[in-house]
Amino acid sequence: MLLIRLITNTVPTGAFRGFGGPQSEFAIETHMSHLAKLAGKESLTFKKEHFVKQGEETPTGGKFYEPVKLEEMVAKADSLSDYTRKREEYSWQKGRLRKGIGMSIFLHGCGFTGSAERDHIKAKVKLEKKEDDTIEILVSNTDMGQGLKTTLSKIVAKVLELPLEKIKMINPDTDRVPDSGPTVASRSVMTVGKLLERAAIRLKKEWKTGEYQAFEENYVHPELIPWDINTFTGDAYPTYSWGVNVVEVEMDTLTATTEITGTWGIFDLGTAIDDTIIRGQMEGGMLQGLGYGSMENMIQVNGLIRQNSITDYIIPTAMDAPKIVTALIENPYSGGPFGAKGAGELTLIGTAPAYVAAVEHAAQINANKIPFLPEDLIQQIDEVNRKKEA
Amino acid sequence: MSDCIHFILNGESVDADVPGTARLLDILREYFKLTGVKCGCGEGECGACAVLINGKLRNSCMVAMGSLEGCSVMTIEGYEKTEKFAVVEKAYGKAGAVQCGFCTPGMIMATEALLSKNPHPTDSEIREGLSGNLCRCTGYNMIVEAVMTAAKEGAGLW
Structure with a gap:
């Protein structure tokens, strides 16, 4: 046997509102727009020709079981942002000051990949009814600001037709709570929330006023095409959340400064359990993605990150945040509580590619990196000018 | 005269037997146990440690104790007891302006600093007033809305 040991001094990487989602989605969307240009087609027309439909196969040989509402989402994005008209209008600008508009169309898997829920997590939840008829949710998931306590409490309250004040969820103590898995992978509401919904349905059926009652629920895998960890085939996710983002910019091609003048986000995350919380996820994720795409530079040199x-x-900052318009397209998923799917990671991944598409549109260039900084823009504009002179 | 630094903390006269070179942030958290004041970056960038010194918004990580002799310092723990805070708190809750909450104490002190100077700020004045306070969760617009609501609901207080 030959053993080769390699030593690297690159900085380890980690999750950034998802493992690999933001990076892949930027690459996929930008690549699709560049292909469209090569095919002599408008980006949106080209992408529409390749929209997946319900029942079609996923890249891993799984299936899109649920309705795919991309056409409806694009139409909504178009009507809110006036994308098609602006895209045409801004296409032939020649002056120093220009406008641009770009769109990204994307999906995100909901919950753990493959069979991890079934094989490793084996989530369990518990619902306790006290003698005073108040309810306690017992799960290991944490509220880190994403609004999980409110969301899970609302699910249980809605099933039991009780006021929200009757439901309690305190920060998890592993001495008391069953292991319902980690708070990751856009899974907490969809997967853990579904188990709580089931427990609440049982409690409602067997409700005994003034008595202590407890119900546990175990995870049941909704596997249709089994996931094969060796070949990476099968259903990678039980379902997907979808997004269409539009970003509009104004650009000074002399100073290479770009201002974001409008941002729109249309999302299909099944159903929103709490509208304010979901708005917080959408707006927060979208601005995080805009930072990621336009300014958040992280360079490694000899194993060190230069940004100390x-x-x-x-x-x-608040001064960089553009107006963000959001809308939801209802598409309830039977595997999630009241139809809810994953929402945490999805909201970040669309704005970076939409921003870059808008910059490309205004400057009439191809951009291949993020963050796409003023330095990158001026370099490309110089190249274009040099080619024109030559 | 004692070796202590005398100042007003949340309306009360205090003596702090601490080095003049210590950071106000550390003294607030470790000596006075006022842990509503957060340490985000420790270098004056993020505003999580913001407090009011003589009514002005300051990052407490950048303030040496020696500069505080005779000053008045207000932290979120002191501000919490005011009528203005009740208005700000309600507005933040209504707008959904809080997610993880780490930036919130500083953000609220920035809100007070802004409204005390400018009781009817415009959208862009609010953004400027909050621009020294970083938030990674909300995308800011819901916080801007909260400040707008506080200004409206608290008419007359500022």
């Missing part, structure tokens, strides 16, 4: 601190790693 938050002084060098610039994230958007």
Whole structure:
């Protein structure tokens, strides 16, 4: 046997509102727009020709079981942002000051990949009814600001037709709560919330006023085409959430400064359990994605990150945040509580490619990296100018 | 005269037997146990440690104790007891302006600093007033809405 040991000094990477989602989605969307240009087609027309439909196969040989509402979502995005008209109008600009508009169309898997829920997580939840008829939710998932306590409590309250104040969920203590798995992978509401919905339905049926009652629910895998970990085939996810984002920019091609003048986000995340919380996820995720696509630079040199601190790693401030318009397209999923799917990661991944598409549109260039900084823009504009002169 | 630094903390006269070179942030958290003041970056970028010093918004990680002799310091723990806070709190809740909450104490002190100077700010004045306070969760617009609501609901208080 030959053993080769390699040593690397690259900095380990980690999740950024998902493992690999933001990076892949930027690459896929940008690649599709570049292919459209090569085919002599408008980006949206080209993408529409390749929309997946319900019942069709996924890249891993799984299936899109649920309705795919991309056409409806694009139509909504178009009517809110006036994308098609602006896209045409901004296409032939020649002056120093220009506008651009770009669209991204994307999906995100909901919950753990493949069979992880079945084989490793084996989630369990518990619902306790106290003698005073108040309810306690016992799960290991944490509220880190994404609004999980409110969302899970609302699910249980809605099933039991009780006011929200009757439901309690305290920060998990592993001495008391069953292992319902980690708070990751856009799974908490869809997967853990579904188990709580089932427990609440049982409690409602067997409700005994003034008595202590407890119900546990175990995860049941909704597997249709089994996931094969060796060949990476089968259903990678039980279902998908979808998004259409539009970003509009104004650009000064002399100074290479780009201002984001409008941002729209249309999402299909099944059903929103709480509208304010979901708006917070959408707006927060979209601005995070805009920072990621336009300014958040992280360079490694000889195993060190050059941005030593938050002084060098610039994230958007309130002054950088554009107006964000959001809308939901209802598409309830039977595997989630009241139809809810994953919402955490999805909201980040669309704005970086939409921003880059808008920049490409205004400057009439192809961009192949993010963050796409003023330095990158001026370099490309110079190249275009040099080619024109030559 | 004692070796202590005398200042007003949340309306009360205090003596702090601490080095003049210590950071106000550390003294607030460790000595006075006022942990509503957060340490985000420790270098004056993020505003999580913002407090009011003589009514002005300051990042407490950038303030040496020695500069505080005779000053008045207000943290979120002191502000919490005011009528204005009740209005701000309600507005933040209504707008969904809080997610993880780490930036919130500083954000609220920035809100007070802004409204005390400008009781009817425009959208862009609010953004400027909050621009020294970083938030990674909300995307800011819901916080801007909260400040707008507080200004409206608290008419007369500022």
